[in-house]
Amino acid sequence: MPFIPHTPADIAAMLLQIGAPNLDSLFDEIPAELRCPPLRLPPAMNEMAVTRLMRERAGSKPNGLCFIGAGAYEHHIPAAVWEIAARGEFLTAYTPYQAEASQGTLQVLFEFQTMMAGLTGMDAANASMYDGASALAEAALMAVRAHEGKGRKLLIPTSVHPLYRRVVHTLTRHQEIEVIELPFDPVEGRVSPSALNHYRGRGIAALVIPQPNFFGILEEADELTNWARREGALVIGLVNPVALGLLAPPGDWGDTGADIACGEGQPLGAPLASGGPYFGFLGCRQELLRQMPGRIVGRTLDAAGAPGFILTLQAREQHIRRSRATSNICTNQGIMTIAAAIHLSLLGPDGLARVAAACHANTLALTDRLLEIPGVTRIFTGPVFHEIALRLPKPSRPVLSQLARLGIQGGYRLEEHYPKLAKGILTCATETRTRADIDLYASTLTWVLNVKDA
Amino acid sequence: MTTIFDASRPGRVNAQHAPEAQAITTLENQFLRASPPPLPQVSELQVVRHFTRLSQRNFSVDTHFYPLGSCTMKYNPRVCHTLASLSGFLDRHPLASEESGQGVLRTLHELQEMLKEISGMRAVSLVPMAGAQGEFAGVAMIRAYHLARGDHQRTEMLIPDAAHGTNPATAAICGLTVREIPTNAHGDVDLDALRAAAGPHTAGLMLTNPSTLGVFERQILQMARIVHDAGGLLYYDGANLNAVAGRVRPGDMGFDAVHFNVHKTFATPHGGGGPGAGPVGVGERLEPFLPVPVVGRRLLDNGGEWFFQMTQQELPDSIGPMAAFAGNVGVLLRAHVYLRMIGAEGLSRIADFATLNANYLMARLAAAGFTVAFPERRATHEFLLSMQFEAKNFGVTALDFAKRLLDYNCYAPTIYFPALIPESMLIEPTETESKETLDHFVEAMIAIRQEAQNDPHRVRTAPHAVPVPGKGPGRLDATRAARKPDLIWKENTVS
Numbered sequence: 045m046p047f048i049p050h051t052p053a054d055i056a057a058m059l060l061q062i063g064a065p066n067l068d069s070l071f072d073e074i075p076a077e078l079r080c081p082p083l084r085l086p087p088a089m090n091e092m093a094v095t096r097l098m099r100e101r102a103g104s105k106p107n108g109l110c111f112i113g114a115g116a117y118e119h120h121i122p123a124a125v126w127e128i129a130a131r132g133e134f135l136t137a138y139t140p141y142q143a144e145a146s147q148g149t150l151q152v153l154f155e156f157q158t159m160m161a162g163l164t165g166m167d168a169a170n171a172s173m174y175d176g177a178s179a180l181a182e183a184a185l186m187a188v189r190a191h192e193g194k195g196r197k198l199l200i201p202t203s204v205h206p207l208y209r210r211v212v213h214t215l216t217r218h219q220e221i222e223v224i225e226l227p228f229d230p231v232e233g234r235v236s237p238s239a240l241n242h243y244r245g246r247g248i249a250a251l252v253i254p255q256p257n258f259f260g261i262l263e264e265a266d267e268l269t270n271w272a273r274r275e276g277a278l279v280i281g282l283v284n285p286v287a288l289g290l291l292a293p294p295g296d297w298g299d300t301g302a303d304i305a306c307g308e309g310q311p312l313g314a315p316l317a318s319g320g321p322y323f324g325f326l327g328c329r330q331e332l333l334r335q336m337p338g339r340i341v342g343r344t345l346d347a348a349g350a351p352g353f354i355l356t357l358q359a360r361e362q363h364i365r366r367s368r369a370t371s372n373i374c375t376n377q378g379i380m381t382i383a384a385a386i387h388l389s390l391l392g393p394d395g396l397a398r399v400a401a402a403c404h405a406n407t408l409a410l411t412d413r414l415l416e417i418p419g420v421t422r423i424f425t426g427p428v429f430h431e432i433a434l435r436l437p438k439p440s441r442p443v444l445s446q447l448a449r450l451g452i453q454g455g456y457r458l459e460e461h462y463p464k465l466a467k468g469i470l471t472c473a474t475e476t477r478t479r480a481d482i483d484l485y486a487s488t489l490t491w492v493l494n495v496k497d498a
Numbered sequence: 499m500t501t502i503f504d505a506s507r508p509g510r511v512n513a514q515h516a517p518e519a520q521a522i523t524t525l526e527n528q529f530l531r532a533s534p535p536p537l538p539q540v541s542e543l544q545v546v547r548h549f550t551r552l553s554q555r556n557f558s559v560d561t562h563f564y565p566l567g568s569c570t571m572k573y574n575p576r577v578c579h580t581l582a583s584l585s586g587f588l589d590r591h592p593l594a595s596e597e598s599g600q601g602v603l604r605t606l607h608e609l610q611e612m613l614k615e616i617s618g619m620r621a622v623s624l625v626p627m628a629g630a631q632g633e634f635a636g637v638a639m640i641r642a643y644h645l646a647r648g649d650h651q652r653t654e655m656l657i658p659d660a661a662h663g664t665n666p667a668t669a670a671i672c673g674l675t676v677r678e679i680p681t682n683a684h685g686d687v688d689l690d691a692l693r694a695a696a697g698p699h700t701a702g703l704m705l706t707n708p709s710t711l712g713v714f715e716r717q718i719l720q721m722a723r724i725v726h727d728a729g730g731l732l733y734y735d736g737a738n739l740n741a742v743a744g745r746v747r748p749g750d751m752g753f754d755a756v757h758f759n760v761h762k763t764f765a766t767p768h769g770g771g772g773p774g775a776g777p778v779g780v781g782e783r784l785e786p787f788l789p790v791p792v793v794g795r796r797l798l799d800n801g802g803e804w805f806f807q808m809t810q811q812e813l814p815d816s817i818g819p820m821a822a823f824a825g826n827v828g829v830l831l832r833a834h835v836y837l838r839m840i841g842a843e844g845l846s847r848i849a850d851f852a853t854l855n856a857n858y859l860m861a862r863l864a865a866a867g868f869t870v871a872f873p874e875r876r877a878t879h880e881f882l883l884s885m886q887f888e889a890k891n892f893g894v895t896a897l898d899f900a901k902r903l904l905d906y907n908c909y910a911p912t913i914y915f916p917a918l919i920p921e922s923m924l925i926e927p928t929e930t931e932s933k934e935t936l937d938h939f940v941e942a943m944i945a946i947r948q949e950a951q952n953d954p955h956r957v958r959t960a961p962h963a964v965p966v967p968g969k970g971p972g973r974l975d976a977t978r979a980a981r982k983p984d985l986i987w988k989e990n991t992v993s
Contacts, residue, residue, distance in 0.1 A: 046844055047573055047765075048851050049932040058858040058933060061865075070853045071745060073714050073876045080747045083615050086608075088841030091577050098835060101601035102586030108598065112591045115822050122515045124546050132560030133553035136574050139771035141566075141912075143974045144964045145904045148556035149770035152549065155502050158986040162536035168985045171771070174627040177822035185671075207822045210810075214789070214818035215634070218641065218673030262529050290522065292531045308822065318602050319592035319823030320627065321773035333983065339771065344979035347959060352971030356979040362630070362667035363915070367676045372667035374630040379769030382549075389502050389545045393534035395516035402517040408524060427525060448595035456593050475517045 046088070108448060109481050111410070113431045113472035114258070114456035115176065115205050116322070117311045119286065119399065120476055121383075122390045125313045129383040139339070139375060143354040149378065150353035153341040156385040163288045163388075164281070164305035165295020166327030171339040172376040176308025177211035179324025180204075180252070180282055182337045182371055183306040184212055186328070187250035187278040188221055189370070190303075190335045194276065195247030196221045201235045203228040203257035204282060206461035224248075230464075233259045233424025233433060237267040243275075250278040253302065255294070256287060259470065260407070260431025261424055269298030278303040285325065286311040286403065287429060289396030295329075304328045313387030314380050323377035323384065334360060337371035402475035403430040406482070410473040413486040417493065423458075423468055431472040433458060433465070438493060440469050446492045452485050502548050503987045506538040514542070555965050556770070557909045563935050565859075567880045567912035567924025568662070568710060570740045570762035572852075575836060578765065582831040592823035596806055602827065603805035607793040609834045610777075616845070617736075617756050618749025619779030623788040625825040629737065632757025632776025633668040633704075636733045638817045639755055639780060639787040640702045641672050643731065646787075646815065652701040652729065658687050660711050660916040662737060665704045674701055681918060685713040685872045692721060696728035706735040707751065708742065708878035710916045711871065712856070712924065722752025731755065731783070739763045740928070741853060741879035744846030754781045764833035775829040786815040791824055851929035852879035855936060859927050862940045867947075871919045880926035882919050883911075889921045894950035894957045896921040901973055902949070902960035906942035 050058075055067070064070055071079075089097065110118045129135075133148060140146030140153075153171045160169035173179040188196050198216075200209055202225050212223065224243070229236040234257055251272040255265050265281070272279045279302040281294030294302035310322035328336050334357065342356035362369040391399065411432045414420050419437025436443055440457045447454040455471030462468070473482055522530070540548075557564065564571035587602055596603070610622040626632040637655065644652040655669035659678045666676045677695050680688045687705075696703075703725045707715045715721070725732055734748040734756035740763045748756040760766050761774035768774070780788060791807035798804055807824065810816050840848065856877040863883065864870045871882035885896040900910030900923070912924040927936055950957050964970040 045847060045851075046840055047575060047930050048847065049930070050851060050854070054933040055854070058854055062854075062857045062861045064857070067850045067854060070850070070857055070876060073716055074742070074746055075716065075719065078719070078746050078750055080618070080745065080750055083744055083842040083845065085612055085615055085842040085845065086838060088844050089838050091839070094577065094835055094838050095581060097838065098581040098584060098605075098831075101605050102581075102584035103598075103601050107586065107590045107594060110589075110591050110594070112593050114593055116592055118589075118591065120515065122542075124542060128546060128549045128553070130579070131550070131553045133556045133558045134770055135579070135767045136559035136571075137556045137770045138564070138566055138569055138571060138768040142557070142900065142904065142910045143976075144901065144961045144971060145557040145562075145909055146770075147965075147970065148552040148554065151501070151552050151555070152770075154985070155987065158501075158503065159537055161986045168983075174631065174773075175821050175823075178627070178631075178820065205822065207819060210819050211822065214638070214820055218638070218671065220673075262525070266528060288531070288535060290525075290531060291529055293535070296532065315588040315828075316591045317588050318590045318594075318599065318827040319825065320821065321826040321828050322822075323773075333985075340983075340985060342979040343984040344975045346972040346974050348972055350971050352974045354974045354976055354979050356976070356983060356985075359980070361663075363663035365667070366663045367666035367670040369663070369667040369670075372630045372634060372664050372671055373628075374664050375628050375768075375772035375774055377769075377773045378771035379767070380773060382770060385502075386545060386549050389538050389540055389548075390512055390515050390542060391537070392510070392512060392539045393537045394511045394519070394539070395513075396537065397534060398516040398519050401520050401522055404522060404524070405520055427529070429525070429529075445595060445597075448597060453591055453594045453598070 108451040108453050110453045111471045111473060111485055112453050112455055114470055115308060116316055117474050118316055118476050119311050119474055121313050124390060125383050125386045128386055129379055134382050135379055140355060143352065147352060150341050152382050152385050154343060154353050156381045157341060159385060159388045160325045161327050163285055163293060164283060164327045165293030165301060166305050167330040168333055169325060169327035170336055171341055172381045173324030173326055173338055174377060175320065175322045175324045177208040178215060179306040179326050180208050181212045181215035183280045183304045183326055184216055184250065185219060186335045186337060187280055187304060190332050191249035191278060195249050197248050198223050199226050199243060199248050199251045201226040201228055203234055203259060204252055204254045205258045232426040233261045234263045234426045235268060237264055237271060240271050248275055248277040250280050252280045252282055254282040255291065256284060256429040259424060259433045260428050261426035262429055265297045269302060273298065273300050281305040283307045284311060285309060286396065286400050289400035303332060309384055312384035314383065321377060321380055323380040335370060338373050339376045399475050406473035406475065406477050407432055410482050413482050414489065417486065417490050423465060431470060433468055433470050436467045436469060440467050443492055447488060450488050452488050501987050502538045502540060505540050505544050508539060510539040510541060512542055562907055562909050563931060563939060564909040565911050565925050565927050566909060567926040568737055570926060570928060572765055572928035573930035574765050574767040578832040578835040581835050582828050587831060600805055603793055605834050606830060607795055607805050609830055610793055612837050613758060613777055613779055616743055617779040618747030619756060620782050621785045621788060622777055622779045623792045624777045624830050625789050625791060625820055626776040626778055627821055627826050628772065628774045629757060629759040629776040630664045630668065631820055632778050633664055635778045635789045635817065635820060636755040636757055637668050637672040639784045640731045640733060642787045642817055643784055644701055651699055654699040655701050656695055656703040658705060660709055660918050661704060661706060662710060662735060665735060685711040685875060686715055686717055687721060689717055689720060692724055696724050696730060700728045700730035702731040702733055704733045704735060706738050708738045712878055712881040713872055713875045714878055718751045737762060738879065740848060742849055744842060745849050749781065755784055760829060760833040765836045766829050766832040773826045773829055775826040787817050788813060789818065789820050790816045848929050855927040855929060855931060856881050859925060859936050863943060866940060866944050880924055883923040883925065884919050885921040885923055888947060888950055892950040892954050894954050896923050898957045898960065899946055902946045902957045903942060904961040905963045908939055908942055
């Protein structure tokens, strides 16, 4: 029997011990009318057959060269990352409730928290959230809790990832939070600090600052942070962890730094995988610690004074506080954070900065090459970090499909969520793209744009 | 206990993983960080050795019996991991063309169909990234259903007192108030209390069946009638589906929404706390509200099929997306491989043997003199012990037993949950464990009870030998950890 070790002799001996005549009788408490007929599922396959099936589904080379970012980025993942992270001792353990039997997972999480706090310039970080979008939603809820009694308004620029804004809506809509969308400046492609004056004195609980923003443009994070501080609002930095190899961390923004930092952890060792699993990260200043949702690992001592690690501050969590918990989150994205800790250890500060610099340089090179194509223009004037919004001379949907058929995943169609950005695409070149890849993109796009009816 | 940071030395660089260094001249200083991020500077060998050694300080299904009640720590077949890691799956961008995604979308669609059949539901969305997110989806859909009908006063969620903590937490973050329903002495929900509580304010009932008490809720059909008659809907917490999948379907029990824990029932690895996946299934009334994206199928003129992601454009009443992209696709692929390998017959066999193992273990422990919480009931895939006798007579608690079990190479059962039973121990052996392993566990429990009588101090101060005698920490001080949180490594502190 697949994955079941019982021999006929075992079964007989076990039933005898129970005092049951057969396996069926073990279900005698279930009302007879509830028993279902045999299910209609595909017939069982052995390992050979299922391997053949899944190889067919995965395809031999279906994906092409990736120039899409928009919240998930193709980065090189050192071989050692998943060789170690996928060890059964990590992969098949559960949430480390019994600390003494889970020191491996717990210590990695402690080291992960340290790395994420260091990267973002925060005092503390949790052991991860589900993904970047849900991390932003949790950060928003956390900010409103911390701001208790002083308004429940959340200011989110429309330069924040549109899918993240939708997820924030899904996850916070029952909490009587007013989400106010702050339009970006259509010329620069980022928030204009002067536009904030409109929200002065309106009891804003928190301002979200994306850095870089969805369009790959750098926001004036210092000025925005200082504005929020004057308003008595908290600042939530939504950041890309690879970019933080070079960019000022939220903890250093403005005169005081941001209060909460969060984002998508995928760039740190998680494969693209059609959307997941990834992980979200969330960190904060010391004062907000007890408002932070999710698992947190701390260091403590045993009876003999030897140090060890343990899940802590559990009084915030659902299994203790039930309906008064800070969140209903139960797990974290365990194995993804283990991979991230290994990934960051292998890269180190120098490696991470190099990756960030290469993403920036390659995206600028891609921009230059694509702008040589007649009719291709830049949409925004703001300073670009690792992603670029371009306008094509033809509708983007057929062009992107045609590019995909020719082996180029050319970018994200901006019109999908920004109807005003007609013919716009968002594209990027990470450190994994070579000059030859970029040339191939440019020549293929030139060809596609020149074909009639493309 | 050395951390990776202790091994760091300035100037140590792993040049093999990153591109050439280049100076950035195109960005203003205001955007750049003043100093490099405080990450460790260590060699690849140091990294590999450090994290390999840490892995060896874990108990896991691959290395130990892991009878953690309510968590279904069964064997995670390697082939599921291998096949979900094929490059065609791993390297695909979530926003890549639909054409390039036909293989993965077809696979996910098949999983949706299989989950519909297993749950007896009408439609499934795979997007929730964990059981708790699946719960959120379920409760948010119930809320949306009532609001869409103008039924604004339905703000109360009925939840049995033995429920998982995520149930009341989820109801609360969905803006509902929680009304607890007591359990009777036999482990079933108190029907009179349910009748009294159900009414015009009832949004629904959240129930795990088999319940967290390790017994099947026998009155489920009456309960469904009471809640439906009051105008509420029923939500099925799929945490314990391993006990009944293939034999009973939540849809047939009267549930309107269900979430699956694929990391439990369908054997995807728990990963030290995640990622899991919590797909939701719904009946007719809740179908319009499913979270997006849902994988759709279209028949083509040439007889072929085309798979695509339905978003809010196609499902305007959806509660919305819950993840930036399509959820934990890699986890769902593992579950798909598992289901294709076991088929319908294999699925009910899982319930059979999970139940056989739990009842056998319960019978042996009862015969050895341990107190079973519901001795007159059949165990499902798990059962509850109460260590109250041992605590009173030997001063050795459920926690002490749990910690001492580690020294006998068994991970500890779930303890002090559900809180209804004093000094409780919730034990779930799963179907993949052999009789020999179960026998070893029984012997360990008997040995610990003997120690509790002869040398209680030894049990109260356990563990002593994790991972090897003298090398691991002894029992860790949780109070100290919470009182003075020490959450990140800093130079020149304890090491």
